[in-house]
Amino acid sequence: MMKNLIHDFDEGSINICQICNSENLDLVIHLGHQPLANTFLDENSYNKETVKLYPINVLRCCNCGLVQIDQIVKQRDVYHPGYPYIPSITGLVDFQQKEFAQNCFESLNLKKGDLVIDVGSNDGNLLNYFKELGCRVVGVEPTSTYKIAKKKGIKTYNDFFNEKIAKKIVSLHGKAKLITATNVFAHMSTMGSVMRSIDLLLDKNSFFVFENHYLGNVIKDMQYDTFYHEHLRTYSAHSLKFLFNYYKLNFYNAYKVPRYGGSLRCFVSNNKSLKKSDSLKKIIKNEQNWLFSKTHFNIFKNHIIESRNKLKDKIYQIKNKKQSLVGKACPARAVVLLSYNNITKNELSYIAEQSTSLKLGLKIPSLNIPIIDSEILMKDKPDYILLLAWHLKKPIINKWRSRGLKSKFIVPLPNLQII
Numbered sequence: 001m002m003k004n005l006i007h008d009f010d011e012g013s014i015n016i017c018q019i020c021n022s023e024n025l026d027l028v029i030h031l032g033h034q035p036l037a038n039t040f041l042d043e044n045s046y047n048k049e050t051v052k053l054y055p056i057n058v059l060r061c062c063n064c065g066l067v068q069i070d071q072i073v074k075q076r077d078v079y080h081p082g083y084p085y086i087p088s089i090t091g092l093v094d095f096q097q098k099e100f101a102q103n104c105f106e107s108l109n110l111k112k113g114d115l116v117i118d119v120g121s122n123d124g125n126l127l128n129y130f131k132e133l134g135c136r137v138v139g140v141e142p143t144s145t146y147k148i149a150k151k152k153g154i155k156t157y158n159d160f161f162n163e164k165i166a167k168k169i170v171s172l173h174g175k176a177k178l179i180t181a182t183n184v185f186a187h188m189s190t191m192g193s194v195m196r197s198i199d200l201l202l203d204k205n206s207f208f209v210f211e212n213h214y215l216g217n218v219i220k221d222m223q224y225d226t227f228y229h230e231h232l233r234t235y236s237a238h239s240l241k242f243l244f245n246y247y248k249l250n251f252y253n254a255y256k257v258p259r260y261g262g263s264l265r266c267f268v269s270n271n272k273s274l275k276k277s278d279s280l281k282k283i284i285k286n287e288q289n290w291l292f293s294k295t296h297f298n299i300f301k302n303h304i305i306e307s308r309n310k311l312k313d314k315i316y317q318i319k320n321k322k323q324s325l326v327g328k329a330c331p332a333r334a335v336v337l338l339s340y341n342n343i344t345k346n347e348l349s350y351i352a353e354q355s356t357s358l359k360l361g362l363k364i365p366s367l368n369i370p371i372i373d374s375e376i377l378m379k380d381k382p383d384y385i386l387l388l389a390w391h392l393k394k395p396i397i398n399k400w401r402s403r404g405l406k407s408k409f410i411v412p413l414p415n416l417q418i419i
């Protein structure tokens with residue numbers, strides 16, 4: 001019998017694998033000390049002394065193939081009441097949430113009246129689509145964005161997902177046919193509690209479907225800027241197989257989806273008779289070629305360092321010629337890219353962000369770069385724009401070109417490009 005594994009971690013540094021608890025961990029890269037990626041500061045609270053920086057060491061487990069960061073920040077500090085991320089303001093993410101709901105409804109043969117629970121339900125964007133399909137819906141969301149969901153009429157508990165909430169949901173709403181988690185399951189430091197809560201909530205023949213950044217894409221597409229304190233784990237299919245085996249759940253299907261520059265959508269069920277899909281078998285087989293190769297991760301590391309040198313050179317040239325440089329778009333990953341490359345207000349006058357963003361008027365902690373409404377680009381016409389949401393380069397560049405903006409865009413990754 002397998003020994004009991006630790007899956008609930010307190011804040012602080014961890015030196016064992018968050019899934020298999022192996023101590024056989026290899027450093028992939030150290031990304032320096034960084035502020036929390038979703039904690040922006042307003043004029044009043046801005047004060048250098050109050051900005052906490054935390055190390056980002058990326059480690060890989062040589063036993064199960066998980067990639068993780070080795071520092072857990074107190075969850076209440078990460079998911080604070082003012083947490084500024086809302087998926088529905090990004091048209092593309094909204095479209096993907098709709099597709100996710102429709103896909104689950106059809107492929108899992110959900111019926112009207114089935115209970116769907118979304119973990120980390122944010123503003124209720126995903127649940128609203130399940131509601132339109134006739135499902136009963138319940139959300140669990142620890143930040144203040146739950147208030148937006150409530151206004152939309154989405155039943156939401158303002159709390160972290162744990163056994164206490166799970167028991168309450170079962171007693172008030174019954175068991176769930178489907179539990180979902182989009183861009184959440186890699187984030188929680190209390191994964192053991194999450195797994196036990198899922199166990200309490202799943203009805204017979206029920207499903208847990210989640211999406212997260214996929215390690216294969218993170219490496220292939222150089223998305224090192226997805227390593228921040230919210231993303232405690234970056235999953236491979238191997239590591240997930242290990243995890244769900246341990247909890248006696250059937251991880252039977254997974255396939256890649258484009259969200260956030262490359263995610264894995266995973267299907268798990270307590271129905272043991274569901275056969276493994278060809279797509280999942282193919283992903284696992286492909287991972288065998290690189291997941292346990294030190295060389296593969298070394299190449300990744302060298303590529304990250306090289307990309308930093310190229311970007312710094314380019315910025316140096318621009319500054320040398322006294323040309324203007326600003327940033328465009330402020331996803332959480334922007335803070336990682338800017339911090340790792342040590343780009344501050346001296347290099348970037350401001351970051352232009354869409355007018356619906358909750359980040360407008362705030363500043364990037366420790367780098368001191370203000371975030372302002374992107375309409376300013378049409379007035380300012382800067383020489384260069386550093387594209388921080390580089391994984392969305394096509395729609396963003398097309399939009400501004402169609403409005404007649406001629407500034408040159410610097411796409412920093414996967415390879416530096418000037419467009």
Ligand SMILES: [Zn+2]
Nearest residue numbers: 017020061064
């Ligand atoms: Zn492991």
